[in-house]
Amino acid sequence: MDVNNKDLGTSLRTHTCGQLGESDVGRKVTLCGWVDGHRDLGGLIFIDLRDRWGVTQIAFDPEEVSDEYMELARSVRYEYSIRVSGEVRLRPEDMENRQMITGKIEIRADSIEILNRSETPPFLVEDDTAASEELRLKYRYLDLRRPWLMRKLEIRHQATRAVREYLDSRGFVEIETPLLIRSTPEGARDYVVPSREQKGKFYALPQSPQLLKQILMVSGFDRYYQLARCLRDEDLRADRQPEHTQIDLEMSYVNQDDVFEVVEGMMKHLFKKVLDDDIEAPFARFTYKEVMDKYGIDKPDLRFGLQITDLSDIFTNSKFKVFSEALSKGGVIRGIRYKGGADISRKRIDDLTEIAKSRGAKGLAYLLKRDGEIKSPIAKFLSEDEISRALEKAAVETGDGLLIVADAWKTACDSLGALRAKLGEELSETAPMKWAFLWVCEFPLFEYNPDLSRFDAMHNIVTSPHNEDNELLDAGAKSELPPSDPEHPWARIRGNQYDLVLNGIEIASGGIRIHNRKIQEKVLSILGIDEERADRMFGFLLEALEYGAPPHGGIAPGFDRIVALMTDSESIRDVIAFPKTTAAQSLMDGAPTEIDQAQLDELGLMIREKKKK
């Protein structure tokens, strides 16, 4: 990283704690920082002084320092904020510390000033902290003093710069969109803000600047981007926070390839600039159908191969009822090779079965190919020919197992996808490439929601259908097929929708948008949003589309997730300065809190009693 280490002197210091080396020997310096450690040897006193740039050892020698300063040096404790002046000198021979960047030198102190004492910290500020995350979040300012965490935010800063640099170079304009907007019918629950001027009315905080960036295309900016804060009131996960940052961008007169080219260039630049890693582009492209069939998930981790094999054709005439019935109901039979899994235990089988069942599968069948025999509770229901063809098709060798799911297509995909993830994680001997990017495109535009008996947008209500599928919009309205049928015209419409996946994490989602009012209205009506409601919530966009809106599309890479991957972080909390807990609370400041009655009155709000169970 190109941290500029020069000219960081201030009125209180001449240098930083990570800066001095052999070439500075003899120099008179003053450093400021926190006490990272202190060793009182009775005569000599050593203090390790830490700031953002590093740690430097300060030595206090009673022969050279006044009693008054020795006494002060003796009194310092962890995290005291101090200022020290002295001369840089080489450490005595054999006293170097190879673990420290500044380990060849030390400061022979002349004087010390305590700028601010510290309470005994609730945990030691060190990279290998034992403190719980709960405690670290409460004392986030101490947690952030840890170099490990500070580096991550520095990398985030570098990433921000690299993104801006690249998009600027490609003709994008950074435009801020409002945080107080109207509630629009997008997927997630809105955070809302009451209006004082208009009592009883509410702003919503943006789930994303989606509609506004489309309006900017109508305005003619042609290429827009923003490091945009997005807020969603939904349950949290390791990779989800109530507010997150997207590299939101939109372009006019483009198709999917144009967007891919820009994003691939951006990723190359980003990874090169920040990590000095070379990314191969263009990225692999798959259709939704392909990744689901091969990997059982729409965001596969391609650092390992391990594909799912379709075995349906082998069992078309099977006497095994579980298989034949699954097929006759329009389902599939699929399997995945479990390398080296021929001798797994009963317990292990149960665990794997549990994984399959948790994703909706009714059960998990298996064939274990041992030396000279096949071990399987279902072998007696299958013909030898069926078994050997299945093993061969799935490339199962002696010593391996074959895990089989017979179920509806989606269920089979989900459960085998989960098994694949589990096996891939465990059999990590497949030398993983570091960064496995891929595009997933041609998502279905709609997904039937059996609970609500209606179609939902698979991604985004403004995504345009494939041109060739436009006629299906009308065909669906007249279709005799039940909406739950996968052959229903609306279920067959492919959307101009794409995701970018990195190492099994979805890091971006985008699409080519609808720029024609008529088509947008049709899509909204399929989603069960009638004209009146569409007009009310959405009218401003529909109207804007009528003034020569250009064809346009874009994408929104999730910045926190990308930085989390770049910094090898388990959770995006590690790359956000002040994150919230999984219950959406901020342990440091206590948000959310109740507010004063006066504030409620001013807003015309009344709090209802909590319902008792």
Added chain:
RNA sequence: GGGGUCGUAGUUCAGUUUGGUUAGAACGCCUGCCUGUCACGCAGGAGGUCGAGAGUUCGAGUCUCUUCGGCCCCGCCA
């Protein structure tokens, strides 16, 4: 909304299975000694409403119920 898991000294944990004397360890903290340490060392010391509340019991850190909080997952979310 559902499932899992955790909550004991300032901190990280042991103790909970099978209820029973004064709840332990390490690090940190305090005091003293120590002139080349860098996980400094040595000697001594302080520190606990066992997350909270209720119950069972002669007796609860330990059993039951309720509740609060952290983390992970499903639903939800792009």
